[in-house]
Amino acid sequence: MSNSKVANSGKDATSAYNVEAVRAQFPIFEREIDGQPLHYLDNAATAQTPRAVLDAVAVHDSRHRANVMRSIHHLAEEATEAFEAARGQVAQFLNATSPTEIVFTSGTTGAINLVAHAFGGTLQPGDEVVISQVEHHSNIVPWQMVRDRIGITLRVLSASADGAVDLAALQAIVTPRTKLIAVTHGSNVSGAMTNVAPIVAAARAVGAKVLLDGAQRAPHGPIDVQALGVDFYGFSSHKTFGPNGVGVLWGRSEVLDALPPFMGGGEMIRTVTLDETIYAEPPHRFEAGTPPIAQAVGLGAALAWLCAQDLTGAARHEQRLTGRLIDGLDDIDNNRGLIRLIGPRELDNRLPVVSFAIEGLHPHDICQLLDGHGVALRGGHHCAQPLMDFFGLTGTTRASVALYNNDGDVDAFLNGLDDVIKLLKP
Ligand SMILES: Cc1ncc(COP(=O)(O)O)c(C=O)c1O
Numbered sequence: 001m002s003n004s005k006v007a008n009s010g011k012d013a014t015s016a017y018n019v020e021a022v023r024a025q026f027p028i029f030e031r032e033i034d035g036q037p038l039h040y041l042d043n044a045a046t047a048q049t050p051r052a053v054l055d056a057v058a059v060h061d062s063r064h065r066a067n068v069m070r071s072i073h074h075l076a077e078e079a080t081e082a083f084e085a086a087r088g089q090v091a092q093f094l095n096a097t098s099p100t101e102i103v104f105t106s107g108t109t110g111a112i113n114l115v116a117h118a119f120g121g122t123l124q125p126g127d128e129v130v131i132s133q134v135e136h137h138s139n140i141v142p143w144q145m146v147r148d149r150i151g152i153t154l155r156v157l158s159a160s161a162d163g164a165v166d167l168a169a170l171q172a173i174v175t176p177r178t179k180l181i182a183v184t185h186g187s188n189v190s191g192a193m194t195n196v197a198p199i200v201a202a203a204r205a206v207g208a209k210v211l212l213d214g215a216q217r218a219p220h221g222p223i224d225v226q227a228l229g230v231d232f233y234g235f236s237s238h239k240t241f242g243p244n245g246v247g248v249l250w251g252r253s254e255v256l257d258a259l260p261p262f263m264g265g266g267e268m269i270r271t272v273t274l275d276e277t278i279y280a281e282p283p284h285r286f287e288a289g290t291p292p293i294a295q296a297v298g299l300g301a302a303l304a305w306l307c308a309q310d311l312t313g314a315a316r317h318e319q320r321l322t323g324r325l326i327d328g329l330d331d332i333d334n335n336r337g338l339i340r341l342i343g344p345r346e347l348d349n350r351l352p353v354v355s356f357a358i359e360g361l362h363p364h365d366i367c368q369l370l371d372g373h374g375v376a377l378r379g380g381h382h383c384a385q386p387l388m389d390f391f392g393l394t395g396t397t398r399a400s401v402a403l404y405n406n407d408g409d410v411d412a413f414l415n416g417l418d419d420v421i422k423l424l425k426p
Pocket of ligand 1: 044045106107108109110136138139184186187188213215216236238
């Protein structure tokens with residue numbers, strides 16, 4: 001079945017979006033892979049970094065490098081200023097009420113583990129945390145660890161047939177013992193977005209908190225945590241056009257204020273004696289040790305860069321490419337029932353992440369053969385084994401689009417896949 005809503009050529013209403021001008025800002029696309037252009041469709045794993053971000057990090061490290069919030073000298077003050085300015089950029093990106101709601105972490109995984117330790121440590125045996133079958137392992141394993149440490153009960157929302165968090169059983173799963181609902185904002189496997197409002201309403205009805213894993217949503221533009229009405233939001237810099245090694249936990253002020261620290265060490269304290277410690281206020285209470293300073297500065301630059309792009313045009317462009325990917329899979333399949341799309345067919349309210357399975361072909365083999373066409377994909381369980389179990393698969397092949405991908409990338413993928421299938425499934 002072809003998706004009729006989508007034009008199947010590079011030239012349509014979205015042509016006003018100048019993808020080549022965006023792409024030209026990414027030095028990585030100057031390189032070739034075995035003599036072929038790079039067709040990078042593994043953005044859900046890690047996005048590429050524009051020159052503006054590479055420069056911001058290089059300038060920081062070559063001109064302003066020092067530790068933050070410690071020494072009284074020129075460089076230390078500049079470094080602290082740049083680090084705190086980055087916090088301000090993140091606050092703006094998330095529409096936080098204050099930069100003090102922004103905690104720098106190592107990534108989404110670091111953000112969720114922080115909540116699992118700090119908030120999880122306040123839970124009592126028998127309290128309940130709700131997750132879903134759609135989650136990345138980083139929003140499953142930390143809660144299993146809390147369960148095993150404290151004796152809480154984990155309750156799980158199922159996946160729907162198109163790989164979204166299924167809310168049909170929400171009212172039954174959320175109980176007066178629920179203390180937190182921790183779910184993804186959008187799936188890294190299916191691309192399905194989560195319907196957040198009913199989750200927040202169900203949580204509020206029993207006084208529970210809500211955590212959203214925003215790893216896959218953040219690369220697509222600003223997020224309004226206040227409008228979402230959640231309590232915690234996490235995302236990773238490296239998926240959002242920034243450097244590796246840094247990420248964000250946003251926490252509602254009053255929620256962060258009430259939490260104990262996760263790690264102990266330098267800079268998270270007000271005073272220390274050999275007998276006791278008085279902790280600093282958030283966010284520093286949650287940032288023990290030297291933080292990833294240049295990386296945070298790079299993240300600030302990445303968010304500023306992202307917000308300066310034509311994001312409405314980019315969203316339409318990504319949606320059109322997603323439609324071309326889905327239609328192209330249908331065309332290659334040609335009613336043979338070989339290719340199984342894992343994710344919604346509808347293009348509205350979905351991330352540009354397209355997963356599929358081909359009967360009898362291992363995703364790693366597909367990825368390896370497509371790599372020979374210069375196409376970078378991801379194949380495997382995508383750190384979402386419970387979702388794979390739901391679909392009765394061990395893995396999928398995933399093509400994920402960012403705002404710099406063009407029709408040439410989609411063509412290379414579809415032509416390459418067609419060749420692979422002709423070769424392996426004649
Ligand atoms: C939905 C989702 N959550 C969490 C993560 C973990 O992100 P990180 O490895 O950057 O901590 C990922 C990474 O793929 C993801 O896709």
